[in-house]
Amino acid sequence: MTVIMRIYVAAGFDELTTLMLGWLAKLVSGESKRLFGEDASRAEFLSNIENMPSDNLLVVFYGHGTSSALLTAAHLGSVPVDQDKSHLCVAKDLEELGRVEVFAYCCSSSLDLGNSIREKNYGRFVGYRGELLFSTAPFEANAFERPLIDVVTKLGESGGVYDEAVEDLLQGYEMEHERWLAGEYSREDRSMMICMFLEEHMRLLDRDIGRSG
Amino acid sequence: MPGTLELEREQEFSILLVDDDQDWLTETVEFLQDQGLEVVDTARTQEEADSRLRVKDYDAVLADVELQPTQVHGRPSERGDDWLLERVGQIPETAIKAAVTADPKRIRDSDALEENGIRVAVKALDSEKLLFEEIIGEALKRRHRIGLRKRIGEDMIQRAADLFLEWINSRLDKASKTIWVGARKLSLLDIAEEVAGQTDVGLRFVEMFVSHMRLRIGLKNSSSPE
Numbered sequence: 373m374t375v376i377m378r379i380y381v382a383a384g385f386d387e388l389t390t391l392m393l394g395w396l397a398k399l400v401s402g403e404s405k406r407l408f409g410e411d412a413s414r415a416e417f418l419s420n421i422e423n424m425p426s427d428n429l430l431v432v433f434y435g436h437g438t439s440s441a442l443l444t445a446a447h448l449g450s451v452p453v454d455q456d457k458s459h460l461c462v463a464k465d466l467e468e469l470g471r472v473e474v475f476a477y478c479c480s481s482s483l484d485l486g487n488s489i490r491e492k493n494y495g496r497f498v499g500y501r502g503e504l505l506f507s508t509a510p511f512e513a514n515a516f517e518r519p520l521i522d523v524v525t526k527l528g529e530s531g532g533v534y535d536e537a538v539e540d541l542l543q544g545y546e547m548e549h550e551r552w553l554a555g556e557y558s559r560e561d562r563s564m565m566i567c568m569f570l571e572e573h574m575r576l577l578d579r580d581i582g583r584s585g
Numbered sequence: 586m587p588g589t590l591e592l593e594r595e596q597e598f599s600i601l602l603v604d605d606d607q608d609w610l611t612e613t614v615e616f617l618q619d620q621g622l623e624v625v626d627t628a629r630t631q632e633e634a635d636s637r638l639r640v641k642d643y644d645a646v647l648a649d650v651e652l653q654p655t656q657v658h659g660r661p662s663e664r665g666d667d668w669l670l671e672r673v674g675q676i677p678e679t680a681i682k683a684a685v686t687a688d689p690k691r692i693r694d695s696d697a698l699e700e701n702g703i704r705v706a707v708k709a710l711d712s713e714k715l716l717f718e719e720i721i722g723e724a725l726k727r728r729h730r731i732g733l734r735k736r737i738g739e740d741m742i743q744r745a746a747d748l749f750l751e752w753i754n755s756r757l758d759k760a761s762k763t764i765w766v767g768a769r770k771l772s773l774l775d776i777a778e779e780v781a782g783q784t785d786v787g788l789r790f791v792e793m794f795v796s797h798m799r800l801r802i803g804l805k806n807s808s809s810p811e
Contacts, residue, residue: 386768386770387770388765388768388770436767436768454768456768457768479767479768503766503767504765504767505764505765505766505767506764506765507763507764507765508763508764508765509761509763512763553801553804554804561756562756564752564797565764567797568790568793568794568796568797571793571796571797571800572793
């Protein structure tokens, strides 16, 4: 049986990422490494992948990203991106590993980081190809948590990015979108804006996840 | 609250390089064009530069300080930095203006340059590179905005932006910053200002709004009785 190391990462250093940490913490399954808050450091991350019991890695990340990196708080990472954030993980960190699968709920990382993992690691990457928008207002924020719950739960249980992950994620978004467009939340004050943001999430979700193992 | 949007059609970013060193001109034009800038004009004399300024408003004007003096209507012409100081009123206020030199000690009146918003860029050193990165950065942002406007459609932008600003106006919550665009935290008022200011973020919201309205119209049409 293939042994897969599961690492869940969420730094939680501003309002949005703290919210996202809360979302991810509810979804961690089984025997998994949690790098949350101050543990979401580059040193801790690299130490974990260096001491992996196998060659197969699943990373589930919620936070901020760039086209080439997953990010953490400024004092927890390496190369600074701005005064608040720095690099947690870049493609080079994963090059020597065997199979790598990543689910990244953050801006843009599917572009360069995702492409690298899909091509060099022959792995899988579920992520987004641009800047995401969120509302952190009470109640509205749930619109950006709910669509991912089933997919992240399932990929944690299965130990990897399964073939239908993107379709399932889109379905989650469509159901949430319907609630705000014509369903039970359609009369909320900013329902139109929430719909617009969800549409943007769906537009930016990268349909290419890479090859199967 | 920002009011109705007044939009101007943006043109491609344009640069004027004034230098009698043809090698530098050629190299710099090639470099800028490789970075995607299309409108790069050159002038080797002040006369040429003056005639360029008469026909176009440039977004950036760079003039070599050591521009060789020539006779202009029987009198010696100015150095590049003096020429820029004389012509600053003919160049749009928002344009990037720079006196370029291989030796910053040759600048005579750096205070006057600074007061008139003219930078000093040293050839072949980091400051020049920074200037070009800034110019290229601005040019690419302009191109991105032009692309956004083409996608939305110029005839749609005005109406869509007005409608979106109306929607925001009816829901303003000045105290609350709960919207995140990437890593930026904004309020609805911030977004209204971005839309009214025709920034990249503002145009992105207009594009999202138009796309959403098209979705709603599509849904309405599909549910209409036959």
